[in-house]
Amino acid sequence: xxxxxxxxxxxxxxxxxxxxxxxxxxxxxxxxxxxxxxxxxxxxxxxxxxxxxxxxxxxxxxxxxxxxxxxxxxxxxxxxxxxxxxxxxxxxxxxxxxxxxxxxxxxxxxxxxx
Amino acid sequence: xxxxxxxxxxxxxxxxxxxxxxxxxxxxxxxxxxxxxxxxxxxxxxxxxxxxxxxxxxxxxxxxxxxxxxxxxxxxxxxxxxxxxxxxxxxxxxxxxxxxxxxxxxxxxxxx
Numbered sequence: 001x002x003x004x005x006x007x008x009x010x011x012x013x014x015x016x017x018x019x020x021x022x023x024x025x026x027x028x029x030x031x032x033x034x035x036x037x038x039x040x041x042x043x044x045x046x047x048x049x050x051x052x053x054x055x056x057x058x059x060x061x062x063x064x065x066x067x068x069x070x071x072x073x074x075x076x077x078x079x080x081x082x083x084x085x086x087x088x089x090x091x092x093x094x095x096x097x098x099x100x101x102x103x104x105x106x107x108x109x110x111x112x113x114x
Numbered sequence: 115x116x117x118x119x120x121x122x123x124x125x126x127x128x129x130x131x132x133x134x135x136x137x138x139x140x141x142x143x144x145x146x147x148x149x150x151x152x153x154x155x156x157x158x159x160x161x162x163x164x165x166x167x168x169x170x171x172x173x174x175x176x177x178x179x180x181x182x183x184x185x186x187x188x189x190x191x192x193x194x195x196x197x198x199x200x201x202x203x204x205x206x207x208x209x210x211x212x213x214x215x216x217x218x219x220x221x222x223x224x225x226x
Contacts, residue, residue, distance in 0.1 A: 004157075033212055043158070043203065043216040056213050090157050094212060102148070103214065105157035 002027065004093050004106035012112045018079040021109045025072050025093030031055075032074040033103065034066060037088040046089075049074055050096070078111075086113045118206050120217025127224055133191040135220045137204035140185065144206040148214070149178065149189050152201045161202075162189075194224045 005024045013019050025032050033056075034046040045058040049068035066076040072093075078085055088108040094101040119138045127133045137147075145166055150158035164171045164178040164187065171178045177190040191198055204217040 031212055033214075035214075042218050043205075043214075045213045045215070048212045050212075056211060058213070092214075101212075102160055102163065103212065104160060105150075107155075107157045 004091055004104055006089075006091050006106040006109050008109060009107065010110045010112075012114060013081050014114055015081055015083060017081050018077060019081060019111060020075055020077045021089055021091075021111075023074045023076075023091030023093075023106060025074070025091075026104060029093035029095055029104075030072055031094045031096055031101070031103075032068055032072060033092045033094075034074070034076050035090045035092065035105075036060075037090055037108070038086075043090070046076065081113045083113050085111065087111060118204060118215050118217045120204050120220060122220060123218070124221045125223070127194045127222065129194060129196060129224055129226050131194050131224075133194045133198065133222055133224070134188060135202055135204070135222070136186065136188045137206075137217050138184075138186045139206050139215075141206070141208070141215075142185070143208040144215075145209050146207045147178070147180065147187050148205050149176075150203045150205065150216075152203065152219075158203060191222075194222075196224045196226065198222060199224050 007022045031050045033048040048056040052068045063079045068074045090108045092103040092105045094103045148163035149161045152158040162173045162176045175192045180187045202220045205214040
């Protein structure tokens with residue numbers, strides 16, 4: 001079975017621009033979660049989608065948004081980029097939503113904001 | 115109350131030795147505790163996970179010990195190998211919630 005895939009792997013954007021990241025979960029997985037990883041704040045939960053609905057949301061500003069499609073693929077969008085948004089953005093998928101299933105991470109998208 | 119505290123921040127262990135990483139939590143609603151291993155340039159990989167109904171779980175050289183009353187859990191890596199050199203994260207989540215709350219990570223280095 002193919003793992004979680006994320007595109008693009010690397011991205012360089014300018015402050016004020018917006019960006020869209022994509023995640024394809026493991027086949028059969030219906031829950032997709034997004035995390036931000038930075039040296040200073042570590043791994044922080046952004047949001048989780050299940051059956052095209054946002055089920056949980058972390059403490060990030062409204063500039064961070066996401067969506068999930070009927071095939072469980074997910075995208076996250078960051079608008080009006082700030083320098084502090086530079087991070088590794090990780091997507092994780094699991095079989096279902098409920099907090100009891102194993103989550104598997106993709107390789108991440110490295111976003112650099114200049 | 116949502117925090118998971120992890121220690122040590124870095125750890126150096128000789129090849130063949132036992133690596134021990136500790137985590138503590140406050141939220142008694144947490145009921146799922148996974149450990150992840152991350153190599154540079156890669157996403158975290160699930161190593162082993164435990165639920166509070168057992169005090170220990172072993173998979174190969176990796177063992178989780180869980181102390182519910184102390185609200186602590188730890189990862190033991192037996193016979194540590196240079197290939198185990200990576201950053202390890204503990205995490206926790208609660209029933210009905212996929213959100214993982216992560217510890218701050220431990221950078222493990224195994225020296226020959």
